[in-house]
Amino acid sequence: MMTDIESARQRQKKRQQYRRWSNYSLWGGIFALFAAVAVWVVYPDPTVVYAGTILYWLGFFGMLGIQYGTEIDLEDERQDEVASKAGAVTLGIAAVVGVLLTPAAVAVDATGVYDVAPEFWGIIWTFVGLFVVFGIAHTYYDHHHA
Amino acid sequence: MKNDVRSYREERDLSQGDLAALVGVSRQTVNAIERDRYDPSLELAFKLAACFECSIEALFDPELES
Numbered sequence: 126m127m128t129d130i131e132s133a134r135q136r137q138k139k140r141q142q143y144r145r146w147s148n149y150s151l152w153g154g155i156f157a158l159f160a161a162v163a164v165w166v167v168y169p170d171p172t173v174v175y176a177g178t179i180l181y182w183l184g185f186f187g188m189l190g191i192q193y194g195t196e197i198d199l200e201d202e203r204q205d206e207v208a209s210k211a212g213a214v215t216l217g218i219a220a221v222v223g224v225l226l227t228p229a230a231v232a233v234d235a236t237g238v239y240d241v242a243p244e245f246w247g248i249i250w251t252f253v254g255l256f257v258v259f260g261i262a263h264t265y266y267d268h269h270h271a
Numbered sequence: 272m273k274n275d276v277r278s279y280r281e282e283r284d285l286s287q288g289d290l291a292a293l294v295g296v297s298r299q300t301v302n303a304i305e306r307d308r309y310d311p312s313l314e315l316a317f318k319l320a321a322c323f324e325c326s327i328e329a330l331f332d333p334e335l336e337s
Contacts, residue, residue, distance in 0.1 A: 130285075133292035201296040203309050 140197045147191040147199060154184015216259060223252045273332040277305040279323040294318040 161177020192199055200208070227249055233239040280290050280301075287305070291298045294315060303309035304319075311319065320327045 130289055130293060133295075134289065136295070137288070137292035198295070201300050202312050202315060203300040203303060204297065206309075 136197065140199060143191055143195050143197060144199050147188045150184050150187035150191060152184075154181040154187070157181055157184065216255070219252055219255065223249060223256075272310045273307060273334060274304065274330055275332075276301070276319060276330060279325070279330065280305075283323070290319075290322065293322050 157180035158177045161173050161180070165171075165173045165177075230241045230245060230249070234241040276290075280287070285293075287301045288298045291301045294301075295318070296315065300309065300311075304311055316327050316331060320330050323330065
């Protein structure tokens with residue numbers, strides 16, 4: 126295996142290059158969207174914002190294309206674990222906020238003490254949607270790893 | 272998990288980047304393993320052992336309590 130070091134280095138370089146392209150694609154798309162909105166402020170033609178949105182989508186799909194189109198894994202197992210733990214913490218915080226705030230909001234809204242803004246319920250339903258997706262994904266992977 | 276990855280690597284005059292390239296992970300992952308901050312998967316542990324031509328037990332000490 127020690128003799129493979131040159132090809133391993135090449136593979137590593139390729140991986141870093143693909144990661145860079147993937148990041149450039151996503152950030153290029155985000156920059157294009159912001160630039161389009163900035164242009165739209167001084168030149169309020171909706172076509173400008175539509176073009177920015179399309180460029181953003183292209184950047185996003187470009188990133189996905191690079192990540193899934195290459196035979197090299199762009200993330201290693203530690204990076205996957207970091208992402209997984211960060212996701213779990215985010216979900217946990219969302220759960221705590223949802224569990225604490227929802228009954229309180231229902232109580233104050235029902236008693237007329239305070240009119241809860243419709244946007245708040247929108248956020249709560251978004252949380253519910255996320256947890257439904259999480260539940261489905263969890264069940265799927267639980268069955269496939271059992 | 273305590274391990275001797277660093278000493279095995281240095282014995283063979285490999286940089287963290289070279290070892291990372293050989294086993295297909297990032298340099299940061301090798302660094303995290305050497306500093307006992309990340310426990311590798313079984314697959315990665317086998318790859319490291321194969322790279323150093325030793326057993327997994329020689330490389331890692333799980334410090335199991337009997």
